Amino acid sequence: MSKNTPKAIRGTQDIFGPDAEGFAFVVETFERVRKLYRFRRAEMPVFEKTEVFARSLGETTDVVSKEMYSFDDRGGESLTLRPEFTAGIARAFLTNGWQQHAPLKLATHGPLFRYERPQKGRYRQFHQIDAEIIGAGEPQADVELLAMADQLLKELGIEDVTLHLNTLGDGESREAWRAALVDYFSAVKGDLSEDSQERLEKNPLRILDSKDRRDRPFLADAPKIDDFLSDEAAAFFDAVTSGLDAAGVKWKRAEALVRGLDYYRHTAFEFIPDEGSASADALGSQSTVLGGGRYDGLIENLGGPATPAVGWAAGIERLAMLVGERVEPPAVVIIVVEDDGRTSEATAALRRLREAGLSSEMIASGSLRKRYDKAVKRSPGTIISLQTEMGHSISGDDSSDPRVFETLPEYK
RNA sequence: GCGAUCGUAGCUCAGUUGGUUAGAGCGCCGGUUUGUGGUACCGGAGGUCGGGGAUUCGAGCUCCCUCGGUCGCCCCA
Known part of the structure; x- marks a missing residue:
């Protein structure tokens, strides 16, 4: 290689051979399962006006404040390479009048971009598969979406991951819980890790899944969301869990599970490798293999009518690591x-x-x-x-x- | 943004307390053998030892800077 050969951009990857076969296997399996569940295919642009993401994800989230690939186009407009799918799908839903198809089950996959330090299972250009149900506010939609995710993982041959499930309640429940957490942790602020002291200001919910030893003693007695759930929110969660049981989807309650982005309400979930499993080893510190939740407020934030929705996304690279290397079939x-x-x-x-x-x-x-x-x-x-x-x-x-x-x- | 660690042929790596023309395996190319075929052997191409600076009679090996890879923290798929 000559000394003036350009190098690949940090955090991007050239995928080839067995890795590429694994990648393709994930996508092909996703396409097959998505058709089984009657999710319709959609394609969106990989870049949008910056405000699409800024307004959807929350201005203060790390993704928006420091991880977006943004640039001005020749007209001086700020554009951003999509850091996730949901915001763009919501925008497409509104600008194309897809309300007429609601409730709409959508599936897509492709590259996403986030300006982060690369590490195992995390890249600056990465790829996800994604499924959303838009315009359906009933718990059955959550069940349908999760049943599909569960079957997908099974068909990929990934057995040692478990659905971790939580509810963040409706807007009011979530706010009350949040306030209680701030009170609780403020009382012991001096004993918390530096990171968590900062989280107290920015995102107190995240203290709950802190990895720092100093925070652990306080986690067990922290206020629980269940104590703040409205009757409606509790009933909603009950309906989701009983629906999952009926669908044969195994799940585990994870009271500390919160999601990073502001738009989540009610159901929040992640499929996480079981402790000590082969998948846990394969993923390093990137534990979540598929995650998502309900985002009833998002479309309204973008100026549309109140529209409930649920969705999830999963990193193709991470799934491919669990699927293992796949050999290219030999020629006939x-x-x-x-x-x-x-x-x-x-x-x-x-x-x-x-x-x-x-x-x-x-x-x-x-x-x-x-x-x-x-x-x-x-x-x-x-x-x-x-x-x-x-x-x-x-x-x-x-x-x-x-x-x-x-x-x-x-x-x- | 922070921390740790690594950086020698296309790939995986050796390179002794710094000492003459930097090695192996695999792969690639050519040939010999086996004479009908995944063998063995021989030979060849391919490296300014990531880059720059310093110390030294002398540096792949020591020191500093820099650039990259990897892993972790933050955050997140």
């Missing part, structure tokens, strides 16, 4: 050209194989005597070797697809 046929005069013959044969839907390639370069060895190393179902004197040899008869010789009877 490899044609080895051991006589350069027969290259055209091989080209014609390949065309017919591919038209018949049989994956195939040829090896026709490099040392003549090593071409066959190269083919063997790629372990195809069948090797057809075109030799001098118009001869040929076949190997792999046992594992050959019968269609190979239906397509190319002359080599049988």
Whole structure:
């Protein structure tokens, strides 16, 4: 590599080989499951006016205040590369009149951008799959959404993660709880970690899942959301949990689970690897594999009508790490050209194989005597070797697809 | 933004208390052997040891700066 070859941007990745196969497997599985649940596909732009995210996520959140990739376009307007899907989907819902389709089940996937220090399972350009139900305020929507997430993880072969579930209540419940937490933690402020003292000002709910030892003694006796839930909010949560039970989705109550973004109300959830599991090891300190919740106020914040909605997103890279490396399937046929005069013959044969839907390639370069060895190393179902004197040899008869010789009877 | 750690061929790594032309395996290219084929052997290409500066007779190895990777904190998928 020359010294003046440009390097990739920090936090971006070039994905290839087994990793790329894992990535594709996640996306393909998501597409399949999403159709099973009748979620409709949507595509949004990767950039929006900055205000779309600033107004949706909350001006004071870290994402908005320091993690957005923002820039001015030539007209001087501030634009931002999407740091998440939900805000853009809400904007699209309003500007395209998708209200007419409500309740609307949507699914999408693609790249997102966040200006952060990269580490295991976290990148500046990362990729998510995403599912939302917009315009449905009933708990059954939460159940539907979570049932889909649960089945997706199962179909990906990820068994050692558990749904951690909480409710943040409605707006009033959440505010009352928040105030009680501030009172409680303020009383012991001096004994809290520096980080949590800061959280007390900015985001007191997050003290609850602090990793600092100094905060732990105070967590167990902290005010519980359940004591502040309105009757309606409690009934809503009951309906969600009983619905999950009916759908066969295993879950675990996580009273300390809160979500970072301001727009969440009622249901909040994360699928987290079980303690000590292989998945927990694979993810390092990035524990959440899929997360989301209900965001009934968001669309109103963007100037639309009051519209309830729930959604989740999951990092494709993180899921791919749990799925493990996936090998590329070998070719059905490899044609080895051991006589350069027969290259055209091989080209014609390949065309017919591919038209018949049989994956195939040829090896026709490099040392003549090593071409066959190269083919063997790629372990195809069948090797057809075109030799001098118009001869040929076949190997792999046992594992050959019968269609190979239906397509190319002359080599049988 | 903060902390830790690493940075030698395309890849994975060796390189002794600093000492002459920097090595291996794999991969790649060519050849020999086996004569019908995933073997073995030989040879070749490929590195200004991340970059810059300092110490020294002499630095891949010591020191400083810088740039990158990785992991962790904050935050988050």
